[in-house]
Amino acid sequence: MNARCNLLSLSSHVPSQVLTNDDLAKMVDTSDEWITTRTGIKERRRLAATENASDLGYKAALKALDEAGMKAGELTHVIAATCTPDSLCPSVACIISGKLGAGAVMAFDVSAACSGFLYGLSLCRSILAQDPAARILFVCAEALTRRSDWTDRTTCVLFGDGAGACILTADDRPPLATLEDAICKSDGSLNQLIIVGGGTASQYKQGDPVGSDFFIHMQGREVYRHAVRQMSSICEEILERNGLSIRDVDLFVPHQANLRIIEAVGSRLEIDADKVFTNVEHYGNTSSASVPLALVEARAQGRLEPGMRVLMTAFGGGLTFGATLLRF
Template sequence: MSIDIVLRGLGRYVPEKTLTNAALEKIVDTSDEWIFTRTGIRVRHIASEEQNTSDLAVEAARQALANANMEAEELTHIVVGTFTPDAMVPSCACVVEEKLGIKGRAVYDIAAACSGFLYALENARAILALHPEARVLVIGAETVTRRINFEDRTTCVLFGDGAGAAVLTRDGEGPKVLDVKLSSDGSLGRLLTVNGGGSCSSYSRPGEPIREDYFVQMEGREIFKHAVRSMTGVCNEILEDNGRTRHDIDVLIPHQANWRIIDAVGRKFDVPPEKVYSNVDRYGNTSAASIPLALSEAVDNDFVKDGDLVLLTSFGGGFTWASALLQF
């Protein structure tokens, strides 16, 4: 795309409540050593009973707007990437709009699991290509722990809750979104699912126990292979499309699924460890919030600096995967 898409502001939010590996030892048959050596995670943030996905999203949105020196009233569009909305209807984007105190905007959710933010980012680029005057709020927000079975030690140790947001325009100062590339393979969707509550899996009736298919179910080993292969592949594609090579990359921010995947992507892509940003030890896998949360944090702590070429990449259920190239 030849037009400039400007990333005017970034924001993030995680709930105050935390769940450490030591606390998980009291809930399920696991240990801090087992969790950390396999995932790199030490702690994750958990939404309180009073918090929904929209609450996390609004906090991140307000920070992004403040960072962009903009008011909510200036927004024209809100796009939320999430697979854990407050409800099936209304959309999380509609709830966010109401909580920001505005109405009449074009708002909608995108369901691409952990790739949700980058899918939403590409939607923002399309909106801005058609409407140069638009001000688009893009959010990745999840309360994944609401869909976790805390009797399943293979999944309950991995996920946390959080939100990240960005404001995009055609004008103003800020990093440029050079390109976004999306891909998918629906034939592999069975390897990572949350079927319960969908039309293919009827709701539990009053008095019936909640079934396992209401929670995240995954084939970890198969997902690992596909995640590493897909993320490195889409990164190579976006660099080739933009006349760049891996040696041009100053910072790589992969989806924060677990440390083994992050490390494998960096190694296979031949990016030095000091150029790979990770915060998975402090947040766990926050799904669609993972990329914007990490990007916002990396900018704030000067891991990303002016002039840097930043490569983002994600992988999620569906399967979906994506990459984005940013020039700071």
Template sequence: METFAKITATAGYVPDRIVANEELAELMDTSDDWIVAHTGIHTRHYAMNQENTSDLSVQVGQKLIEQAGIDAEEIDLIIISTITPDSLTPSTAAIVQGKLHAKNAMAFDLSAACAGFVYAMSVADKMMRSGLYRHAIVISAEVNSKMMDFTDRTSTVFFGDGAGGALLSQTDDAAQEFLIDEKIETDGTGATTIHSGRVNPITHISADNFPVTDAFYQDGRSVFEFATQTVPVQMRELLSKNHLSGNDLEAVICHQANLRIIEKISDTLGVDMGKFPHTVERFGNTSSAGIPLTLSTLEHADKPVLLTGFGAGLAYGSILIRM
């Protein structure tokens, strides 16, 4: 018997600490007017007092389990998409599995930057189709604040912390299958456009060697061009393949990079901005968490929903889903 995966719950979480543009303007040469004009962002949330990526993930995981009405021990699979893990090892997913008491779940991290949720949902779909997994949790969680250079206004003003995710359950009803179609790509020639957490190899053996990571960096102009020129082509191709127009969609949820980018994609595709839910004004750019955070605010979806993520790699992907 063929098996599929359906979405049974979505949830989001942001830390309590709200950081307004004016607070960042005290640290660097910027202003509320400049940030709003260029990004549309008014506030973002920061994880403080030892709250880390796994903690944000657990908050989402608990909500998903409660909404789905299942026990944590029924979870078979946990995928955490993040570029800001608690540590390189153990995986953030393993920590989350332990904190959720999901003792029967296989757990691992996935790194695809701001396209991470789309990538992770695609991977989860293939694993669920095997018939080996009954319930899977897919969470994107980021504590971007810990990777910022607070002297760099070109990056820091964009980013916030948060998490979001979905719980998938096995079904044998093809009409309930969440994944309609997908188009996922990588362009490694753009690998230097965005980077974070690089650790250089040693040059000599010395007692004072100690690993040091670099802060987040992006080439803003190149990122804007990639997001507004390359990404819409992929979105249009996926819609065309499935004989869909903007009117056939309930919503288009893009990576919450920047409100101006989302507006430009809307204009390029010729799809009304009213079809594009957005949370970037309140939460900032939460990397891979932006799509599921926004998805969790969608009250209903009688029509297909298009999710599109894009970020470092360069990684970009679009999936058509049904809720």
């Protein structure tokens, strides 16, 4: 597909509350040393009781519109990637478009878990190929702490809340970055390895207590094994498809799920450690918001300069996985 897909802006938003490993040690049987050794995470953000995923996405969206020099009324599409929506219906995208006053736009959610940002970029490119005049707001917003079981130390220590947003067009305005290629895949036979429950499979009646199926469940060892293999292989595939080698990559931005996974993927790809960007220490796993959060921080730190090629990869429940190439 040769459709032009330009990012005019890129933004993020995280809640103000910081939840450290020491804070978690007061809530569940764990310690800073236990968490850091196994995950590399030191702290994560947690939304306030008055906030939802859509609120985080809305604030990120306002920043994205401002950077792009656009008003909400100029948008034609609002798309949100999330696995922790405010509700099954309406969609997070519709809630955000309503708050923005975007008017009669096409709005819907994408459910690809931690691969949501990459899936969304691929989808936006397809929309722009069909309608080059489209002006798309794409938001990734997650409220994972709302679905964390604070009695399960194997999962609750991993997740945080956050949002990222970008504006995508195919017009002639100077872009922040251009999507060069995207590959997104899944293996539905492994759907039980990561589950965020609470859908219609949870057959609650009015007044029933919430069961354990409402919260995140993950088979950690199997997830680690598949994540490393699939992210490594799909990165190799996208590089080969574009006639590139790992030496042509200026910055590698993987999904920030676990530092051990990131290190293992980097080792398999044989990429220089100084080309790998991580911020998992400060945010934990924010699912679909993970990669845009990392890109925003990399840019703020001066790690992204014009002409740089960025390789991104992610892996999440479904199981879903993908890789994309961005040229800044």
